[in-house]
Amino acid sequence: MDKFTRLTGRACPINQTNLNTDQILPARYLKWTRAMGIGKVLFQDLRFDADGNERPEFPINKPAWRNARIVVGARNFGCGSSREAAVYALYDYGIRCVIAPSYGDIFSGNAIQNGLLTAIVTDEEAAEIMEALQRTPEMPITVDLEEQTILCGNRTYKFSIDPVRRMRLLKGWDDIALTENYRDRISAFKASDRKARPWAIPEAET
Amino acid sequence: MNQPQNIIDKLWAAHEILRREDGQSLLWVDRHYVHEGSFHAFGRLAERGVPVAEPSLTFGVADHYVPTRGSRRDIANPELARMVRQVEENTARHGVKLFGLDDPRQGIVHVVGPEQGLTLPGLLIVCGDSHTSTHGALGAYAFGIGASEVAHVLMTQTIWQKKPPRMRISVDGRASPGVAAKDIVLSIIAHIGADGATRHAIEFAGSAIRALSIEGRLTLCNMSIEAGARCGMVAPDQLTFGYLKGRPYAPEGAAFDRAVEEWSSLKTDADSEFDREVTLDANRIAPIVTWGTSPEDALPIDGSVPDPAREPDEARANYLRGALEYMGIAPGKRLIDIAVDRVFIGSCTNSRIEDLRAAAAVLSGRTSKVPGLVSAGSSLIKMQAEQEGLDRIFLDAGLEWGESGCSMCVGINGDLVAPGERCASTTNRNFRGRQGPGARTHLMSPAMVAAAAVAGHLADVRPMLAGRKV
Numbered sequence: 259m260d261k262f263t264r265l266t267g268r269a270c271p272i273n274q275t276n277l278n279t280d281q282i283l284p285a286r287y288l289k290w291t292r293a294m295g296i297g298k299v300l301f302q303d304l305r306f307d308a309d310g311n312e313r314p315e316f317p318i319n320k321p322a323w324r325n326a327r328i329v330v331g332a333r334n335f336g337c338g339s340s341r342e343a344a345v346y347a348l349y350d351y352g353i354r355c356v357i358a359p360s361y362g363d364i365f366s367g368n369a370i371q372n373g374l375l376t377a378i379v380t381d382e383e384a385a386e387i388m389e390a391l392q393r394t395p396e397m398p399i400t401v402d403l404e405e406q407t408i409l410c411g412n413r414t415y416k417f418s419i420d421p422v423r424r425m426r427l428l429k430g431w432d433d434i435a436l437t438e439n440y441r442d443r444i445s446a447f448k449a450s451d452r453k454a455r456p457w458a459i460p461e462a463e464t
Numbered sequence: 465m466n467q468p469q470n471i472i473d474k475l476w477a478a479h480e481i482l483r484r485e486d487g488q489s490l491l492w493v494d495r496h497y498v499h500e501g502s503f504h505a506f507g508r509l510a511e512r513g514v515p516v517a518e519p520s521l522t523f524g525v526a527d528h529y530v531p532t533r534g535s536r537r538d539i540a541n542p543e544l545a546r547m548v549r550q551v552e553e554n555t556a557r558h559g560v561k562l563f564g565l566d567d568p569r570q571g572i573v574h575v576v577g578p579e580q581g582l583t584l585p586g587l588l589i590v591c592g593d594s595h596t597s598t599h600g601a602l603g604a605y606a607f608g609i610g611a612s613e614v615a616h617v618l619m620t621q622t623i624w625q626k627k628p629p630r631m632r633i634s635v636d637g638r639a640s641p642g643v644a645a646k647d648i649v650l651s652i653i654a655h656i657g658a659d660g661a662t663r664h665a666i667e668f669a670g671s672a673i674r675a676l677s678i679e680g681r682l683t684l685c686n687m688s689i690e691a692g693a694r695c696g697m698v699a700p701d702q703l704t705f706g707y708l709k710g711r712p713y714a715p716e717g718a719a720f721d722r723a724v725e726e727w728s729s730l731k732t733d734a735d736s737e738f739d740r741e742v743t744l745d746a747n748r749i750a751p752i753v754t755w756g757t758s759p760e761d762a763l764p765i766d767g768s769v770p771d772p773a774r775e776p777d778e779a780r781a782n783y784l785r786g787a788l789e790y791m792g793i794a795p796g797k798r799l800i801d802i803a804v805d806r807v808f809i810g811s812c813t814n815s816r817i818e819d820l821r822a823a824a825a826v827l828s829g830r831t832s833k834v835p836g837l838v839s840a841g842s843s844l845i846k847m848q849a850e851q852e853g854l855d856r857i858f859l860d861a862g863l864e865w866g867e868s869g870c871s872m873c874v875g876i877n878g879d880l881v882a883p884g885e886r887c888a889s890t891t892n893r894n895f896r897g898r899q900g901p902g903a904r905t906h907l908m909s910p911a912m913v914a915a916a917a918v919a920g921h922l923a924d925v926r927p928m929l930a931g932r933k934v
């Protein structure tokens with residue numbers, strides 16, 4: 259996993275509450291592997307109409323935001339389906355950070371696993387950043403994970419993130435490597451648990 | 465004296481292998497369910513060349529991509545065939561039991577687990593699917609995870625989690641006839657919002673919850689994710705134990721009795737703490753339908769959709785305009801004036817035998833004004849429904865009786881709602897495009913879907929139940 263420390267880039271505002279992962283990546287692309295270019299179909303049904311024409315009003319289609327590295331969203335960003343491919347789509351499109359007041363629980367967990375930062379600001383701050391971007395679409399934003407700050411024009415915002423997630427992003431930690439360190443503890447737990455809860459083992463097939 | 469604990473604390477403690485200083489806990493996983501979508505995770509195992517750590521605790525199903533009509537042996541669509549073959553190969557390679565298309569126990573993962581007695585009280589259950597919360601209905605700690613976590617569980621049978629805040633949602637009183645578990649859970653979501661329980665573990669409690677059948681509790685816990693919760697659960701009771709007794713994978717004989725003894729302690733002690741409490745009155749819950757593009761957009765059937773012009777909050781007004789425009793509904797329109805084009809009865813929310821009976825009770829001797837599909841949650845339920853003659857009722861009403869799978873809930877098997885079409889559906893998500901690009905979904909209970917089918921528009925099922933046995 260790539261580390262995240264600091265990023266400066268264009269930021270695309272998408273002001274939709276409850277923007278669910280079905281919108282980020284429609285279900286029909288779930289059979290795609292990442293190698294097939296899942297980033298190309300990010301927000302597919304929001305970006306294109308039924309005939310495949312671009313919807314010019316959808317923010318990421320606007321010239322200033324086409325190459326955005328950051329998305330600024332509203333409350334409950336990424337709610338719904340657990341599809342990690344929604345994170346792959348964002349990441350492979352080039353997005354490295356989402357800024358929003360709250361996230362779908364599974365989505366933000368998936369994001370961290372893939373080096374995508376989910377920064378939390380208040381509703382008002384998200385609205386302010388989005389407004390600033392509407393006024394000056396080309397303005398780059400700087401997100402600093404060590405300082406937990408967002409620099410947007412002449413304003414600096416503090417953002418929050420779970421400390422463990424912050425650490426993992428800063429170090430680019432891999433869960434599995436971490437768990438390996440506890441192999442003995444796991445075996446010990448398993449052995450005593452089998453005695454304590456024999457009913458937890460499924461009956462073998464007869 | 466021991467600190468009083470709630471059921472969430474007890475389940476958590478039973479699975480915590482260790483807790484790091486940073487607050488992350490490593491939890492033991494008792495059951496891991498996989499499906500066609502788990503291919504990303506199996507791919508990671510292949511990359512590392514490692515086996516599944518505990519194949520005997522891992523179970524696979526084919527559900528998301530399986531056809532509901534035509535041959536299931538010889539799937540015509542090559543992409544669907546490939547997805548099904550993939551899960552067959554991945555599970556076979558790792559010695560994981562699969563309920564595949566040639567197995568009479570095949571069905572939707574969240575239906576099969578409880579039905580087979582794989583899901584038990586006191587277990588920690590994960591699956592790469594957000595509706596894993598369903599299994600909490602039997603008193604399990606069950607939650608959906610992403611592909612990286614699926615890979616981690618496959619490799620280690622453990623998962624890292626931070627203990628979530630605990631929330632109790634109590635529904636007391638008595639739901640009136642025609643009001644189902646679906647109406648209760650949609651009312652809860654409408655009340656607290658689609659992010660009202662974000663990150664929380666929920667215990668559903670209260671007399672109206674206790675009064676629900678196991679099927680009803682499964683519907684309830686299924687949709688806890690639609691309020692943003694990590695998991696939802698109902699403390700196990702006699703009803704739970706009765707439901708589980710004799711199920712193929714549940715403990716048997718003396719082992720079952722011993723398990724029941726332990727399961728009986730899985731309840732919230734008096735005076736134990738919750739981080740949040742919400743209460744609802746079941747007497748005030750009416751049959752409810754969604755009108756918009758989030759499950760929180762739910763209203764009693766005698767209501768009208770909102771009018772953005774009367775909404776003082778600008779952001780909210782914008783949301784309402786967008787949702788109504790997508791749904792093709794004029795502001796302020798009465799719900800019962802909304803005509804539907806199609807109905808769907810199925811999905812892990814409402815496709816169990818009781819759901820099919822509830823729909824059939826309304827449809828019996830009546831015809832549907834619109835086409836529709838009924839897909840049982842498992843092949844065993846399909847068989848049982850046929851033994852009870854429910855399939856005849858659906859067919860005589862003019863609906864299609866399909867095979868079991870996720871079907872039109874998400875449409876990736878090809879069962880799609882056409883662009884612009886409006887579907888009354890027993891599923892759990894009315895997201896834009898959920899049932900197909902441009903599809904318009906209204907969520908409701910099976911009986912309410914049946915009522916919409918008979919009326920040709922959204923309708924109150926209660927008058928249609930007069931004089932019928934339900």
Ligand code: SF4
Nearest residue numbers: 595811812870873874
């Ligand atoms: S029925 Fe629908 S919600 Fe349930 S597992 Fe299948 S696709 Fe997901």
